[in-house]
Amino acid sequence: MNFEAFRVEVRRIIDEDRIIESQGELMLYSYDASPAEQAMPRMVIQPLTTGEVSEILKLANEYLVPVVPSSGRTSLHGGPIPYNGAVVIDLMRMNKVLEVNLEDSYVHSEVGVRLDELNAELARYGHFFPPDPASSAAATVGGSLANGAGGMRGAKYGTVKDWVLGAEVVLPTGEVTFMGCRTLKCRAGYDLLNLIIGSEGTLGVVTNAYLKIWPLPEAVVRLRVYFKSIIDAAKAVGVIKSRGFRPLIIEFLDEGTMEAVSNYVREFKYPESAEAMLIIDIDGPPEAMDRYVNSMVTLLKETGGFEIEWTSNRDEMEKIYMARRAAYPALLRLFSNDRVMPEDISVPPSKLPEAVKGIRDIGDKYGLRIVTWGHVGDGNLHPNIIYNPSDQSSISRLHAVTREIGLLAINLGGTVSSEHGIGVLKKDLLVNELEVKGIAQLRLMKAIKKAFDPNNILNPGKVIDVD
Numbered sequence: 222m223n224f225e226a227f228r229v230e231v232r233r234i235i236d237e238d239r240i241i242e243s244q245g246e247l248m249l250y251s252y253d254a255s256p257a258e259q260a261m262p263r264m265v266i267q268p269l270t271t272g273e274v275s276e277i278l279k280l281a282n283e284y285l286v287p288v289v290p291s292s293g294r295t296s297l298h299g300g301p302i303p304y305n306g307a308v309v310i311d312l313m314r315m316n317k318v319l320e321v322n323l324e325d326s327y328v329h330s331e332v333g334v335r336l337d338e339l340n341a342e343l344a345r346y347g348h349f350f351p352p353d354p355a356s357s358a359a360a361t362v363g364g365s366l367a368n369g370a371g372g373m374r375g376a377k378y379g380t381v382k383d384w385v386l387g388a389e390v391v392l393p394t395g396e397v398t399f400m401g402c403r404t405l406k407c408r409a410g411y412d413l414l415n416l417i418i419g420s421e422g423t424l425g426v427v428t429n430a431y432l433k434i435w436p437l438p439e440a441v442v443r444l445r446v447y448f449k450s451i452i453d454a455a456k457a458v459g460v461i462k463s464r465g466f467r468p469l470i471i472e473f474l475d476e477g478t479m480e481a482v483s484n485y486v487r488e489f490k491y492p493e494s495a496e497a498m499l500i501i502d503i504d505g506p507p508e509a510m511d512r513y514v515n516s517m518v519t520l521l522k523e524t525g526g527f528e529i530e531w532t533s534n535r536d537e538m539e540k541i542y543m544a545r546r547a548a549y550p551a552l553l554r555l556f557s558n559d560r561v562m563p564e565d566i567s568v569p570p571s572k573l574p575e576a577v578k579g580i581r582d583i584g585d586k587y588g589l590r591i592v593t594w595g596h597v598g599d600g601n602l603h604p605n606i607i608y609n610p611s612d613q614s615s616i617s618r619l620h621a622v623t624r625e626i627g628l629l630a631i632n633l634g635g636t637v638s639s640e641h642g643i644g645v646l647k648k649d650l651l652v653n654e655l656e657v658k659g660i661a662q663l664r665l666m667k668a669i670k671k672a673f674d675p676n677n678i679l680n681p682g683k684v685i686d687v688d
Contacts (some may be wrong), residue, residue, distance in 0.1 A: 222286055222306075224284070227286045228264065234277075239269070250262050257644065257645055260302050260303055266310055275395045278394065278426065278679075282395060282678055287305055287677075287678050288307060288310055288679060289680050290426045293356070295356040298643060298646040300421045300644035300680070305682065315332055315363075317331045321343065330362050331429045332363025335357070336350065336357040349437050351379075352370055352375070353373055363427055366385060366388065368381075369419030371601065372640070375596055376598020386405070388414060388429065389429050390426065393674040400413045421642050422679065423679055424670065424679065440506065441503070441538070442514050442532065443538040445541045446498065449495065450497070454498070455573035455597070456524060457520075472501075472542075472594070473498075475593045475594065478551075478552075478593070479495065481555045482547050485555070486543060488543070498544070500541060518531070545594065556590075560607075560608055561605050568634065587621055606619055624650065624653075637654050648686065663685065
């Protein structure tokens with residue numbers, strides 16, 4: 222690596238006010254939202270155009286300087302942390318919505334646009350971009366593509382990969398290419414676009430993308446229901462789906478989550494007998510909503526639900542959702558002297574009862590508190606493990622718990638990573654999953670990484686280790 226030569230060349234193509242080298246500012250790029258080990262970058266560069274990204278990567282490839290693409294930095298598994306003295310390419314200044322095309326059903330956006338800002342713009346046209354990670358106020362288009370983000374509405378609309386038509390991608394060599402199409406149907410050879418989505422910035426740098434959009438729901442009703450048994454709450458999800466309902470969201474909160482939120486938000490109260498809560502959004506034509514709600518309430522009562530409330534008033538809907546929105550900050554406050562490790566697994570919805578019981582049993586086995594919530598409409602659970610970072614025994618038990626939760630998901634036919642990515646924290650679990658599904662996939666992944674990035678300069682050490 223010849224960083225000094227790279228540094229000199231970069232200053233010839235990027236304005237001084239878009240290059241960061243002061244220690245105080247570099248510190249801001251040394252971490253993400255995960256508990257992964259921090260690392261300082263050598264430099265941060267803030268390009269404005271695809272052309273500038275291309276020139277930066279050409280130089281990095283020539284001088285063998287590792288680079289890490291970055292935007293909102295809301296990753297939960299260490300994906301954008303710049304290990305080994307990497308240079309960060311901060312894409313946040315590429316933040317324009319370039320076009321909204323209703324006739325062709327897409328929005329063309331640069332990658333630094335935050336998802337909430339994107340949807341605020343689309344709402345002016347009566348449309349939205351469905352993927353909605355919990356961090357949507359900070360998460361960007363680029364980070365969502367890099368992580369293959371999901372969110373609450375995944376139960377009905379899937380994840381980001383289902384909503385990308387095409388993207389401009391800069392390869393590690395600096396070559397610029399457009400992957401995918403601007404059309405809803407596209408079968409032009411191998412699907413390279415979906416290799417890029419979810420690759421966590423290890424194969425190429427996306428600079429702008431054509432994203433599919435959808436009309437806003439005509440009417441939405443939000444329901445809140447409690448269950449005396451966490452298993453009954455999990456079983457109810459399968460019944461909802463088997464009866465033909467396709468809710469916008471089905472959010473699950475266990476008793477530990479409700480306890481944390483009640484200590485954080487005074488207005489939130491829950492029944493003492495409740496072990497779990499579901500928040501459900503159903504949508505449809507206004508004239509059909511009473512019928513939909515009545516059918517859903519009947520179903521929830523049949524499955525053990527009680528104290529069922531529902532509303533279509535926006536303010537009241539927000540009050541119901543407050544419990545889910547406040548879950549993570551509430552947990553951080555309740556366990557302020559400890560640390561929270563957020564996990565991310567998916568299982569088939571039919572296996573949710575076994576999954577929630579298994580997670581609880583694993584916590585009991587190792588004596589660590591696990592607080593679980595999730596987007597259960599698509600089987601996605603987020604067990605949050607509470608541990609003491611100053612206690613080696615607690616750390617060792619944390620590693621055992623994360624491994625066993627991952628293996629639980631695999632054994633139930635699920636996956637170790639739903640929407641948070643692999644980063645550095647889940648590389649071993651990824652190998653465990655591939656050993657079950659077919660280890661040949663790992664060999665192919667390494668070959669793909671080598672084909673895209675022969676000098677291994679782009680976010681090295683993330684997702685997989687290259688020999």
